[in-house]
Amino acid sequence: MRIFTKLSAPLYFLFVFLCLKTAFSSSIHASSFSTTHLCSHEEALALLQFKTSFSINYTVPYQDYCADLFYIKPNYSKIESWKEGIDCCSWDGVSCDNVTGHVIALNLSCSFLYGTFPSNSTLFLLKNLQSLNLAFNDFRLSKIPPEISQFTRLKHLDISDSRFSSHVPGEIAHLPKLVSLNLSNYYISSDLILEITTFKNLVHNLSEVRELVLNGVNMTSVNPRFFMNLSSSLTTLRLFNCQLRENFPNSIFHFPNLKGFSLGGKGNLTIDLPSSNWSSPLQWLYLGDMDCGRRLPESIGDLKSLLSLSLSCNLEGSIPASIGNLSQLTDLSLFSNNFNRQIPSSLANLTQLTSLYLSNNQFSGLIPTSLANLTQLTSLDLFNNQFSGPIPAFIGNLRQLTSLNLYSNNLGRQIPSSLANLTQLTSLDLFNNQFSGPIPTSISNLRQLTGLYLDSNNLSGQIPSSLANLTQLSYLSLSYNLLNGTLPPWIFTLPLLESLYLNHNQLQVPNMFSALQNLEILDLSHNNLIGKIPNCLPKSLSVLNLQANYFDGNIAFGFLEGCGLRNLNLHGNQMDGLLPRSLVNCRMLEVLDVGNNNISGTFPHWLESLPHLQVLVLRSNKFHGSVQSTKESPSFPKLRVLDLSSNYFVGALPVRYIENFNAMMDPHKDGGSPKYMMVSTRANSYQYSLVVTWKGFDYELQKILTVFSSIHLSNNMFEGEIPDVIGKLNSLKGLNLSHNNLTGHIPLSLGNLTNLEWLDLSSNGLTGKIPDELVSLTQLSVLNLSNNHLVGRIPQGSQFNTFGNGSYEGNLGLCGIPLSKSCDGIGTQPSSFQEKDELWRFGWRVVVLGYGCGVVFGLLMGYLVFRTGKPKWFVSLFDGRPSQSGRKMRRARKLVQKRN
Numbered sequence: 001m002r003i004f005t006k007l008s009a010p011l012y013f014l015f016v017f018l019c020l021k022t023a024f025s026s027s028i029h030a031s032s033f034s035t036t037h038l039c040s041h042e043e044a045l046a047l048l049q050f051k052t053s054f055s056i057n058y059t060v061p062y063q064d065y066c067a068d069l070f071y072i073k074p075n076y077s078k079i080e081s082w083k084e085g086i087d088c089c090s091w092d093g094v095s096c097d098n099v100t101g102h103v104i105a106l107n108l109s110c111s112f113l114y115g116t117f118p119s120n121s122t123l124f125l126l127k128n129l130q131s132l133n134l135a136f137n138d139f140r141l142s143k144i145p146p147e148i149s150q151f152t153r154l155k156h157l158d159i160s161d162s163r164f165s166s167h168v169p170g171e172i173a174h175l176p177k178l179v180s181l182n183l184s185n186y187y188i189s190s191d192l193i194l195e196i197t198t199f200k201n202l203v204h205n206l207s208e209v210r211e212l213v214l215n216g217v218n219m220t221s222v223n224p225r226f227f228m229n230l231s232s233s234l235t236t237l238r239l240f241n242c243q244l245r246e247n248f249p250n251s252i253f254h255f256p257n258l259k260g261f262s263l264g265g266k267g268n269l270t271i272d273l274p275s276s277n278w279s280s281p282l283q284w285l286y287l288g289d290m291d292c293g294r295r296l297p298e299s300i301g302d303l304k305s306l307l308s309l310s311l312s313c314n315l316e317g318s319i320p321a322s323i324g325n326l327s328q329l330t331d332l333s334l335f336s337n338n339f340n341r342q343i344p345s346s347l348a349n350l351t352q353l354t355s356l357y358l359s360n361n362q363f364s365g366l367i368p369t370s371l372a373n374l375t376q377l378t379s380l381d382l383f384n385n386q387f388s389g390p391i392p393a394f395i396g397n398l399r400q401l402t403s404l405n406l407y408s409n410n411l412g413r414q415i416p417s418s419l420a421n422l423t424q425l426t427s428l429d430l431f432n433n434q435f436s437g438p439i440p441t442s443i444s445n446l447r448q449l450t451g452l453y454l455d456s457n458n459l460s461g462q463i464p465s466s467l468a469n470l471t472q473l474s475y476l477s478l479s480y481n482l483l484n485g486t487l488p489p490w491i492f493t494l495p496l497l498e499s500l501y502l503n504h505n506q507l508q509v510p511n512m513f514s515a516l517q518n519l520e521i522l523d524l525s526h527n528n529l530i531g532k533i534p535n536c537l538p539k540s541l542s543v544l545n546l547q548a549n550y551f552d553g554n555i556a557f558g559f560l561e562g563c564g565l566r567n568l569n570l571h572g573n574q575m576d577g578l579l580p581r582s583l584v585n586c587r588m589l590e591v592l593d594v595g596n597n598n599i600s601g602t603f604p605h606w607l608e609s610l611p612h613l614q615v616l617v618l619r620s621n622k623f624h625g626s627v628q629s630t631k632e633s634p635s636f637p638k639l640r641v642l643d644l645s646s647n648y649f650v651g652a653l654p655v656r657y658i659e660n661f662n663a664m665m666d667p668h669k670d671g672g673s674p675k676y677m678m679v680s681t682r683a684n685s686y687q688y689s690l691v692v693t694w695k696g697f698d699y700e701l702q703k704i705l706t707v708f709s710s711i712h713l714s715n716n717m718f719e720g721e722i723p724d725v726i727g728k729l730n731s732l733k734g735l736n737l738s739h740n741n742l743t744g745h746i747p748l749s750l751g752n753l754t755n756l757e758w759l760d761l762s763s764n765g766l767t768g769k770i771p772d773e774l775v776s777l778t779q780l781s782v783l784n785l786s787n788n789h790l791v792g793r794i795p796q797g798s799q800f801n802t803f804g805n806g807s808y809e810g811n812l813g814l815c816g817i818p819l820s821k822s823c824d825g826i827g828t829q830p831s832s833f834q835e836k837d838e839l840w841r842f843g844w845r846v847v848v849l850g851y852g853c854g855v856v857f858g859l860l861m862g863y864l865v866f867r868t869g870k871p872k873w874f875v876s877l878f879d880g881r882p883s884q885s886g887r888k889m890r891r892a893r894k895l896v897q898k899r900n
């Protein structure tokens with residue numbers, strides 16, 4: 001699923017700018033050659049034959065990059081202009097020598113060529129080629145043809161991101177005239193490997209090379225010290241995600257002509273920033289996702305030519321005051337380090353700065369006044385630090401700002417009205433601070449705003465009506481505040497709104513949200529909204545969350561054919577009536593949660609055909625009847641969470657369904673690390689939440705891991721035996737069948753549920769022994785078998801050593817530890833176990849929370865760091881190309897604090 005969405009406009013331009021300024025500064029663009037002479041028949045023929053060896057395929061994944069990077073028109077390939085009878089020198093992408101007529105440059109980047117690259121390609125007949133650019137095509141994992149060495153005059157070779165794979169042929173080193181080489185394999189990875197021998201030859205032979213771009217090329221066998229043998233003419237070296245390891249020699253900084261250097265990415269890479277003798281012409285330097293030796297040396301101030309500096313490499317301590325010497329600097333990124341001292345006042349010297357990114361450090365105290373001098377700033381990121389105090393008034397003087405991200409700090413007081421002077425702002429993010437008081441009406445001056453994020457503060461009062469002027473808004477989040485009053489009608493007239501989060505406030509009276517024709521995400525949960533829900537929904541809607549309000553009446557929506565809803569959450573309202581059958585029109589539906597309402601009717605078996613339904617929550621309603629499949633198979637093919645508890649269901653447990661819950665079988669099916677369930681829309685991503693109950697407590701999982709799977713059938717009137725087949729659902733984390741009329745033995749097959757963390761079979765009529773097989777449930781942290789008719793010895797060992805009396809009480813026939821009743825009839829040492837039991841009960845809550853929340857929150861914490869740590873666009877710095885990724889993921893919350 002695509003998580004990141006389009007880059008916001010200012011960043012985009014920033015990157016285009018960076019890109020123009022750096023990556024391509026010295027590369028020759030084919031189109032700059034003039035085309036006066038007629039090209040030779042042979043060469044025209046060679047090109048035409050080359051053309052026929054590929055198909056044109058516009059449905060390739062990099063089309064977006066092409067549009068952004070090269071302004072390529074959609075569905076246009078340069079090669080389409082290649083036609084017999086027309087001078088080939090005038091074909092798009094072809095450039096000829098204006099005297100000899102030879103084709104000397106070919107730029108087919110983003111031409112949507114699709115097919116295997118033939119090693120006998122007629123392209124190799126173009127002996128005079130000096131520049132070849134095949135970037136962003138799809139050569140379908142072809143090998144780079146060794147014949148490439150026939151281009152003996154080649155100076156510029158760019159075959160980046162064109163899905164060449166396997167080993168780079170040794171012949172690449174037989175291009176002695178090469179000045180620039182780009183083998184990047186970065187946006188679309190294709191496992192291109194550059195072996196040590198080839199690399200050594202390359203370094204040895206390419207005595208003219210000035211630009212070397214190898215991002216994403218697997219150079220695992222290359223020892224970084226070999227880079228030191230590169231030509232001293234080197235001006236540009238890009239090495240991001242090259243699988244390099246160990247220490248990269250810092251003598252790279254002594255290369256006399258080096259203008260740009262980037263290094264970092266996966267692996268174990270380190271570099272020690274030199275304390276003197278930096279390459280003085282250095283204009284840009286990006287080091288990220290690596291380690292660069294704790295301290296940023298004073299000597300950084302020697303790099304007087306620096307225009308752009310980005311270091312995210314575990315630096316700590318302070319930013320040296322000498323940074324103020326870098327008076328040419330326009331872009332400074334020091335995010336994702338551990339800087340914790342004051343920001344030096346010399347920063348005020350950097351008056352050329354247009355972007356300043358200091359996010360994700362440990363800066364504290366007031367926002368420094370030195371920023372007041374940086375009047376050229378267009379982007380300022382200070383998020384995820386510990387800045388406190390108010391937003392200083394001088395921020396209002398940074399009139400060029402288009403993006404101001406101050407979220408996740410301890411900033412407070414009122415939101416200053418001086419912000420209203422920042423009329424260029426397109427994004428204002430104050431999320432997760434301690435702002436209080438009303439939302440200033442003057443914010444309505446910020447007419448360019450497309451995103452306004454004021455969520456997770458203590459803002460109170462009404463939503464000011466003046467915000468209706470923000471007609472460019474596509475994202476508005478005011479959730480987790482103390483806002484009250486009625487929901488202003490203007491919200492439903494914002495023409496471009498795609499995501500609206502007003503959840504967790506005290507808002508009243510809904511309005512018609514059907515008017516918002518672009519709306520994709522609507523979260524009004526946890527408010528005081530009352531009344532009936534409207535009967536029609538915006539067609540564009542993917543997520544509708546009305547949880548925890550006071551809506552009543554029946555679910556009036558008519559879900560039309562083509563309904564795109566993926567998440568419908570009506571949990572915790574007062575709705576009644578039946579579930580509308582038209583829900584089956586929502587073929588994309590992943591989550592349906594109507595828990596805690598007064599909905600009646602029989603089990604909606606007609607939902608079983610929804611191909612993507614993963615979570616179905618009907619708990620605490622008035623459903624009745626038996627729960628049986630009407631179909632043979634497959635039913636609920638993706639279901640992972642089923643909660644039918646606290647209804648009036650009767651009859652046998654739904655064996656036929658259980659047999660078919662494929663998504664609950666085989667926990668490793670997904671592979672990879674756990675992810676959260678979410679939906680990504682044009683505008684944003686939205687993480688699903690879910691209420692789970694344990695022992696009468698509701699826990700709201702703010703995120704649902706895709707590995708989370710559980711069945712809750714408790715508090716119904718199910719009867720009969722627990723079917724053996726339940727043992728097939730071996731990815732289950734939780735199983736709750738308590739408070740029913742189940743009889744018979746506990747099936748031995750439960751011992752197969754090796755992922756089970758909690759199991760509740762309490763308050764039934766179960767008989768027989770507790771199977772010893774349950775000892776193999778090594779993940780089990782909660783067990784409740786109380787109030788049954790179980791007999792015999794309680795199994796011992798493994799997790800069973802941790803359960804207290806409470807797990808077994810109300811079963812008169814049970815004996816053995818931890819019960820005081822020993823199996824040979826003699827009472828033993830109750831007290832210590834009772835104590836333990838109490839402790840366990842305490843811990844047990846935590847564990848439950850632990851599943852319900854702890855584990856999830858644990859991952860959430862990791863995720864928070866991820867979210868706030870590194871903007872995804874960051875990696876694009878290393879390529880000098882703008883990135884598609886964009887808006888940071890927004891929904892991580894400080895919910896833990898808020899709720900506890």
Ligand SMILES: *[C@@H]1O[C@H](CO)[C@@H](O)[C@H](O)[C@H]1NC(C)=O
Pocket residue numbers: 057058059060061114138
């Ligand atoms: C076009 O490329 C896509 C993605 O690489 C591929 O799945 C599809 O089969 C290709 N289409 C044709 C007609 O070759």
Ligand SMILES: *[C@@H]1O[C@H](CO)[C@@H](O)[C@H](O)[C@H]1NC(C)=O
Pocket residue numbers: 034036098099
């Ligand atoms: C041919 O190209 C060279 C450089 O590429 C340029 O200096 C020269 O003026 C051109 N000659 C003509 C006749 O266009």
Ligand SMILES: *[C@@H]1O[C@H](CO)[C@@H](O)[C@H](O)[C@H]1NC(C)=O
Pocket residue numbers: 049118120121122
């Ligand atoms: C290239 O070789 C293939 C067979 O390997 C052949 O079908 C094709 O005609 C050859 N193309 C040229 C231009 O020689």
Ligand SMILES: *[C@@H]1O[C@H](CO)[C@@H](O)[C@H](O)[C@H]1NC(C)=O
Pocket residue numbers: 191193218219220221243
């Ligand atoms: C890099 O290439 C080596 C072989 O040279 C291979 O073993 C390794 O798995 C590759 N690494 C990645 C991340 O593909």
Ligand SMILES: *[C@@H]1O[C@H](CO)[C@@H](O)[C@H](O)[C@H]1NC(C)=O
Pocket residue numbers: 245267268
């Ligand atoms: C990094 O190096 C450490 C120790 O040198 C080693 O334990 C670790 O496995 C390495 N990690 C990677 C990803 O190579």
Ligand SMILES: *[C@@H]1O[C@H](CO)[C@@H](O)[C@H](O)[C@H]1NC(C)=O
Pocket residue numbers: 321322323324325326346349
């Ligand atoms: C700031 O700039 C001034 C002059 O432009 C210079 O004299 C001073 O040394 C600089 N300060 C620092 C700390 O770099």
Ligand SMILES: *[C@@H]1O[C@H](CO)[C@@H](O)[C@H](O)[C@H]1NC(C)=O
Pocket residue numbers: 348349372373
């Ligand atoms: C910053 O701006 C203030 C007020 O305009 C000015 O007095 C000060 O000299 C400036 N500082 C630097 C380092 O430019």
Ligand SMILES: *[C@@H]1O[C@H](CO)[C@@H](O)[C@H](O)[C@H]1NC(C)=O
Pocket residue numbers: 393394396397418419421
């Ligand atoms: C905002 O702009 C107005 C008019 O230009 C000016 O008078 C006022 O001082 C500015 N406020 C701040 C806080 O910058």
